Amino acid sequence: MNINESKEDYDLITFQSAQEDEIELIYQLYRRCANTSRGSWDDEYPTLEFVKQDYAQQGLMTLKNERNEIIAAGAITSAEELKDLTRSTELHQLLELSRLGVDPKYQGQGYGRLLLHNLMEEVRRRHADGIQLLAASANIPALSLYRHAGFEERGSFLMYGIDFILLEKRF
Helix, strand or coil: CCCCCCHHHHHCCEEEECCHHHHHHHHHHHHHHHHCCCCCCECCECCHHHHHHHHHCCCEEEEECCCCCEEEEEEEEECHHHCCCCCCCCCCCEEEEEEEEECHHHCCCCHHHHHHHHHHHHHHHCCCCEEEEEEECCCHHHHHHHHHCCCEEEEEEEECCEEEEEEEEEC
16 A cells, blocks of 8 residues: 555544553564565664664654554654764754654655654654654665755765765754
């Protein structure tokens, strides 16, 4: 089912904060994504501990289908981890998007775009004036998604032996 096929299909998708009993399900979704990853996800990342931390920060968000299955997830967290990579002084309330993943059986159907759109709306609701994220330079589909959504490159960095691009969107 492609979310662009009909308005009715689009209306059946829900975006919401993750519940504590969904942490393991989200971790398993991330494991499936890592198995097909074009970027930096592998057997060691992301860990269950990262998912638990995202939940504890009230930043773990999900997209669910009409059967209440989690088809995508992502996190909104403070941008503290990225502050040493950027010298931006214009933004006062900056948040980070991380660990955006769409279940492989739903990839290529527009759910990544829908997840990103909803995450950006949630960032706005939290009164942030900008968001940042890191994407592996080898993850061409993700980079295309972020650029199409208006993110701009703010630099490239080698971390953990992987080339990353820092992307930012200002509101």
